[in-house]
Amino acid sequence: MAASTTNGFRVIGTRPIRHDGVDKVTGRAKYGADYAFPGMLHGKVLRSPHPHANIKSIKVDKALALPGVKAIVTSADLPQMPDKMEAAGEQAINLNHLSANILARGKALYDGHAIAAVAATSPHIADEALRLIEVEYEPLPPVMTVEDALKPGAPILLPSLRNKEEGPDKETNVAAHLQFKRGDVAEGFKQADYVIEREFKTAMVHQGYIEPHNAIGIYNADGHATIYCSTQGSFVVRALSAAVLGLSEGKIKVVPAEIGGGFGGKTTVYLEPLSVLLSQKTGHPVKMTMTRAEVLRATGPTSGSTIRCKMGATRDGKIVAAQCWLAYEAGGFPGSPVGAGAMTILAPYNIPNILVDAYDVVVNRPKTAAYRAPGASNAAMASETVLDEIAEKCGLDPLDIRILNGSHDGTPQTVGPPFKRIGFIETLEAIKNGEHYKSKLTGANRGRGVASGFWFNVGLQSSATVNIHTDGTVSVVIGSVDIGGTRAAQAMIAAEVLGVDINDVRPTIADTDSIGHTDVTGGSRTCFATGWAVYEAAQDCIRQLKERAAKLWEKKPEEVVFQNGVFSPTQANGVKPMSLKEMAPRLARTGGPIVGRATVNARGVGPAFATVCVDVEVDPDTGKTQILRATIAQDVGKAIHPSYVEGQMQGGMAQGIGWALNEEYFYDDRGILRNTGLLDYRMPTCLDLPALETLIVEVPTPGHPLGVRGVGEVSIVPPPAAVANAIYHAVGVRMTELPMSPPRLLKAILKKRAAGETQAAAAD
Amino acid sequence: MHAITYETPKSLDEAVKLLAAHGEKARPLSGGTDLLIQLRAGTRRPDFVVDIKRIPELTRISFSLQHGLRLGAAVPCIEIHENGDMRKYYPGLTEAAHLIGSLQIQSRASVGGNLCNGSPAADTTPALIALGAQARVVGPKGERMVPVEGFCLAPGRTVLQPGELLVEFQIPAPERHCADAYLRFIPRNEMDIAVVGVGAALTLDMSDDRVVEARIGLGAVGPTPIFAAEASKSLIGKTLDAAAIDNAARLAIAASSPIDDMRGTAEYRRHVVGVLTRRVLAKAAERARQSDQR
Structure with missing residues (x-):
């Protein structure tokens, strides 16, 4: 690939084989559950069978007496944390809530809430020990929905929870109320010719990573601990585990294993502190892995929600006002992504008058965790289907109404400051001019829908080192885990800067002792921020290499230029230019090894936009929807490795379609989760999706050396609304509840049919 | 431990x-x-x-046009699908066996296990009921034959007494112009469990396209798999026109007693029983009319 260049790049924009590919396809790659250590014990967690209960007592004597059981811990073994927001690593978090989620403190707040943990010589003995732990519960009425939680007199989950509005004396299930306002919505709606208002409900859904959570904790007698685990952020695991255990961060080393999917769900801790605590108690390494049922009952999910969205537009399609009300299920502890929902719901459009109210509500469901553009898919389901109705009223093409109102540089964001250069309009135009949208869709019960989405993306801190080896090969060391082609992309950036072949670069993901602080892989930040650090670290190598060349040639460093992979003096006078490969063996003689270093606290992040077009066919007799064709256009800034960028676009779209059609947490009337396996928690299989088509749009992020924009998340935002709009255009019903599963859709179709028959009868 | x-x-x-x-x-x-x-x-x-997979009687398929089919209870589903006689003479039962899980699962799972598990949603059971299959049960007190529609008592419970073992299914040889079919509804396209399953077997008199024999089995719409006796009977002697099919679908719905659960509401399931009954009768009839070509 040495000779090919795209847009002035030699490596960036090409599609080399990923460096971790062979390990992953041959099964050699080590995931969290693949590690084992001498003398290792196995840990298991006892979980609450009640969604809401006071824990009166926990008796462990019988379990401890079982041969092979080495230790049992409960929340009494964890330090009591102050019940307030505190810094833990780079984030502010209520450590009391975090600790009480890891092991319930006095109260079980959801079906599956961890009560106690056992370490034993085999996983079977640990399982048996769980049966022997005697817990006395006082069951309390469960609160399963935001509506129930908001009712006056609703059972209270957290007696200490307060919010500013209701005051310091009022017990509540509302953890926070946020409001965003611009202009005057009442005045705005007066200018509108059409006003559409709808209420939406979206189900709680899980990230659905294939690899369950895992951790091995090894506590040493000298007070240091090591954690092996699959995570999106080794430094987050270190900070949160240290905080929960009352250790200083420096006492813990986290070794990140390969990760079998995360999608946001592996940015917090569940088993990690427990494995260290059990190791501390027993003196042995302790391995813990979750079952699928544990993953679904007690980790992840993202919020179900109730959203009201009212939008007004003039006859010619100009949106003049929008008002939204969002209430998200936080789970048993505060912290739903409702704030992000509120800030994304109207972000794609330039609307002069807006009012958005957002409520974070605790319910007896698992504490929610980040999930790919957290909170934005729910929100877009509401705003993007209401906008489709408005387009229909105005007689406008759904893409045209978006182009007419779409945000561009200078449009104020929901939070206030204007957007810089963004590529939203470009994604709309890419779909509009694409073969899919131009193609004719024919056949009964078929329809096409479009929808758009926005996600902020973040920058944050990353570190990188680049080592030049004596044979001219290069190693790149980063602290971001490989979650979708990270190694390949980072190696490509180094290869590009250093003028070497991609196969001469070896990327490595280091543990927390071996690389500078690197924030979590989240917010689509890795290629943007870690990529920036790698770029700067490689540039640091170039600076140092110029000094060495200058030394060899008895010139000043500024008299050496580096171009097309070759170092040469500004004035040639007989000196032979050298590549990095030729310089490398000479490093020992010119001052020793070269290590390039860089750290960034990346600013100027570029927000992401995407537009999706979906064709569906609905079986009107069963309510089942088939996805016939789906295309996404996404502004990616600059695609480093286009295959992995496309993979992110397709992956988000696949998850969004799952969310649209069948995925949902199903609790029975006692508050017990019924679908604790992947048979009844229905993610799409490869037979449920067509080949997902991608249109890469490149509007470079200003300020970033390569123009990179985060690509990981926004692709999940438009699909639910796009599918809903397609269903409407197929069978004429507006769906306002996710998932649009066959029973729900059939009910809507039959209701419409019955209404039609009543009308026809009335007409006779 | x-x-x-x-x-x-x-x-x-x-x-x-x-x-x-x-x-x-x-x-x-x-x-x-x-x-x-x-x-x-x-x-x-x-x-x-x-x-029980090392017992010869439980692991073989034997078929002849004189004696019909004896299907060992532990024969893996994949062997049914790979058997030419099964595909030719019992396409409904074969497609039911071929719907269960993935190829890997089909390589392990058996029709006998499917029945003995006692799930009302077992895919192969409505197909067996449609074919009028008899289950041969052997126990310490000897052996007995149980019609498949009488085998399940409640979710997870069957007629098997302690010590009893289901050995094989016995199914009559198909007549001329006789065929079966099985359809299930699932929210996804594969790797799923029936929300509703309907099996049907029809024998037609080709001189006037009348139904000579009909049996309809229902799955996932009651505490046990159901033989829709009234719906089946309603077809006999009739020409298989839209009115007859609609009537049978209505009677099949009446025979069902579904509940609300995470896989679907009772209301939804009743509706889909009607839809699938109509579709599966059409499919079985189509096969029966073309059965000369087999």
């Missing part, structure tokens, strides 16, 4: 002796696609697991 003794009897006699000796503490193992999950989830905790 709970220990399990694993037994591998080589003959029916040996198996029955083992099962009789351990009673409720023993559980037969065929493909294990239900039992292993139940062991892991702790919903069954047997002390003895009796692997």
Whole structure:
């Protein structure tokens, strides 16, 4: 690939084989559950069978007496944390809530809430020990929905929870109320010719990573601990585990294993502190892995929600006002992504008058965790289907109404400051001019829908080192885990800067002792921020290499230029230019090894936009929807490795379609989760999706050396609304509840049919 | 730690002796696609697991046009699909067996296990009911024949007494212009469990396209798989026109008694029973009319 260049790049924009590919396809790659250590014990967690209960007592004597059981811990073994927001690593978090989620403190707040943990010589003995732990519960009425939680007199989950509005004396299930306002919505709606208002409900859904959570904790007698685990952020695991255990961060080393999917769900801790605590108690390494049922009952999910969205537009399609009300299920502890929902719901459009109210509500469901553009898919389901109705009223093409109102540089964001250069309009135009949208869709019960989405993306801190080896090969060391082609992309950036072949670069993901602080892989930040650090670290190598060349040639460093992979003096006078490969063996003689270093606290992040077009066919007799064709256009800034960028676009779209059609947490009337396996928690299989088509749009992020924009998340935002709009255009019903599963859709179709028959009868 | 003794009897006699000796503490193992999950989830905790896959009577398919079909209870579903006679003469039962799980699961799972698990949603059971299959059961007190529609008593419960073993299914040879079909509704396109399953077998008199014999089996719409007797009877002697099919669909709905659960509401399931009954009758009739070509 040495000779090919795209847009002035030699490596960036090409599609080399990923460096971790062979390990992953041959099964050699080590995931969290693949590690084992001498003398290792196995840990298991006892979980609450009640969604809401006071824990009166926990008796462990019988379990401890079982041969092979080495230790049992409960929340009494964890330090009591102050019940307030505190810094833990780079984030502010209520450590009391975090600790009480890891092991319930006095109260079980959801079906599956961890009560106690056992370490034993085999996983079977640990399982048996769980049966022997005697817990006395006082069951309390469960609160399963935001509506129930908001009712006056609703059972209270957290007696200490307060919010500013209701005051310091009022017990509540509302953890926070946020409001965003611009202009005057009442005045705005007066200018509108059409006003559409709808209420939406979206189900709680899980990230659905294939690899369950895992951790091995090894506590040493000298007070240091090591954690092996699959995570999106080794430094987050270190900070949160240290905080929960009352250790200083420096006492813990986290070794990140390969990760079998995360999608946001592996940015917090569940088993990690427990494995260290059990190791501390027993003196042995302790391995813990979750079952699928544990993953679904007690980790992840993202919020179900109730959203009201009212939008007004003039006859010619100009949106003049929008008002939204969002209430998200936080789970048993505060912290739903409702704030992000509120800030994304109207972000794609330039609307002069807006009012958005957002409520974070605790319910007896698992504490929610980040999930790919957290909170934005729910929100877009509401705003993007209401906008489709408005387009229909105005007689406008759904893409045209978006182009007419779409945000561009200078449009104020929901939070206030204007957007810089963004590529939203470009994604709309890419779909509009694409073969899919131009193609004719024919056949009964078929329809096409479009929808758009926005996600902020973040920058944050990353570190990188680049080592030049004596044979001219290069190693790149980063602290971001490989979650979708990270190694390949980072190696490509180094290869590009250093003028070497991609196969001469070896990327490595280091543990927390071996690389500078690197924030979590989240917010689509890795290629943007870690990529920036790698770029700067490689540039640091170039600076140092110029000094060495200058030394060899008895010139000043500024008299050496580096171009097309070759170092040469500004004035040639007989000196032979050298590549990095030729310089490398000479490093020992010119001052020793070269290590390039860089750290960034990346600013100027570029927000992401995407537009999706979906064709569906609905079986009107069963309510089942088939996805016939789906295309996404996404502004990616600059695609480093286009295959992995496309993979992110397709992956988000696949998850969004799952969310649209069948995925949902199903609790029975006692508050017990019924679908604790992947048979009844229905993610799409490869037979449920067509080949997902991608249109890469490149509007470079200003300020970033390569123009990179985060690509990981926004692709999940438009699909639910796009599918809903397609269903409407197929069978004429507006769906306002996710998932649009066959029973729900059939009910809507039959209701419409019955209404039609009543009308026809009335007409006779 | 709970220990399990694993037994591998080589003959029916040996198996029955083992099962009789351990009673409720023993559980037969065929493909294990239900039992292993139940062991892991702790919903069954047997002390003895009796692997029945080494008993000749349980692992063979024998078919002749004179004697019909004898299908061993532990024959893996994939072998049914790979058997030319099965595909030709019992396409409905074959497609039901071929719908269960993935190819890997089909390589383990058996029709007998599907029935003995006692799930109302078992895919192969409505197909067996449609074919009028009889289950041959052997136990310490001898053997008996049980019509498949009478085999299940409640979710997870069957007529099998402690020590009894389901050995094989016996199905009559198909007449001319006789064919079966099975359809299920699932929210996804594969790897799923029936929300509703309907099996049908029809024998037609080709001189006037009248129904000579009809049987309809329903799955996942009651505590056990159901033989829709009234719906079946309503078709006999009729021409298979839209009115007859609609009437049978209506009677099939009446025969169902579904509940609301995470896989669908009762209302939804009743509606889909009607939809699938209409579709499966059309499919079986189509096959019966073309059965000369087989």
